[in-house]
Amino acid sequence: MVMIPKEINIGKNVTIKESVSIGNNVTIEDNVYIDDGCIIRDNVTIKKNSTIGARCILGEYLVDFYENHTEQNHPLTIGENALIRSETIIYGNNEIGDHFQTGHRVTIREGAKIGDHVRIGTLSDIQGHCEIGNYVNMHSNVHIGQKSIIKDYVWIFPYVVLTNDPTPPSENLVGVIIESFAIISTGSIILPGVHIGEDALIGAGAIVNKDVENEKVVVGNPAKPISDVRKIKNKVTGESIYPWRYTFDRGMPWEGEGYTSWHEKCTNQHQESE
Template identity: 60%
Template sequence: MMGCKKGKNVKIGTGVIIGENVVLEDNVCIDSYAIIRNNVTIKKGTYVGVNCILGEYQMDYYQGKKMEAHPLVIGENSIIRSGTIIYGDCEFGDHFETGHRATIRENTKVGSHVSIGTLADIQGYCIIGSYTRLHSNVHIGQKSEIGDFVWIFPYVVLTNDPTPPSNEMKGVKLKPFSVIATGSIILPGIVVEEDTLVAAGAIVTKNVGKNTVVAGNPAKVICDISKIKNSATGEKVYPWRDTFKRGMPWEESDYETWYKEMEKQILSE
């Protein structure tokens, strides 16, 4: 453990291997058989599960080249569940959470309060905003741009190659408050605007305009999102920020109140 800078009350399990230039801040816990490679910083209060690999090797290592530093920073109070693999050249905000055996490749920048589910596969070179939730087995192609407050459900794929195989890469853009339901596939370069719902199993070949619901293969516009009601209560569901609070920054009040508070803060700065 040469070159490892440890804070107070750091716990390290059986068989953990730690590389050089590693920072483990106060109250970090690294569970058994995890591998922390070089140049990894784990901020205070974060838990790293069994068999995780942080700062995993990239192509330069396998090619036997002189390895460059590929720094990885994991924010405070995060939970990296067992079996997760994260490459270097990545940065995660506070309160980050993964399911089991997520894979996150190089050049991924992630905001705070984000969760990435079990077996999710982030191919790198992408941006993910804050308070965004990726469920199990989501596949995010390179060059994707995902905003704040986006929901992506299991087996969704964001693609990037318009004429496979090619050297062109056109990432998908998901704007804030968009909801991509289970098993839908978003074709390369598509933009999904705010307050949208891509229904389960949709194959999205055209941009999705604000406030719309699309479904089918190929996906077609079904209705305005305001038309969707809760089947039990008959009440409007969307925009979901008005009806859903769990884990959101407006959990203690409501979106409107929180948003006005934010505006005030920004103006006063």
């Protein structure tokens, strides 16, 4: 059985499986697939060509619902071509771009603004009021504290934690900032207010309590700089590997073209449009 109210806009070629509950003021665009047992709460927009896995909750209640069990107006927009895997929970008051993907059982709290081509791995937890850029890749079991800012093309590997409370427990939250093309390796902990520079590389298991300059490699507890990323070699080929955008392109907008050529083309197009 599917519960569909009158106040809903459904596009063409939409598939809604069994035991799906859909709230009011919901828009489901063309070619959307919603699997068994999903809950789509009020004020949710799912854009075209998206797939919602089984038992997901979209537009989950914020804390104000529990005052009198009345749903407030907290819209959620999910962009085109999303793939949201089973048992993911995304709260209201979120804006998510195109080509978004999650693993299973991801939680995204309210107040997040997420760009295009973002991937968030299984069991990761985005604690709301965050800004996440384009082409950000997070692996499994990542925790992103409130007020974090993650710029474009950042890689965050499993079991990374971005913290935000300098004197816990307190109300004085200070988010981490990670600049574009930075890499945060497995098991790292980034302490509140730390600023990670562009193209920086945080080694596995590092505890980072100070700002990291552009293109620096830091390791250890507490993390200390040991090198420039340009000195790091591929352990298999012996070739220079960083900045990684010149040597890796899978899933990137410059795939098959190379970063330099792609960047020059984008720059020329921008100048021509001005």
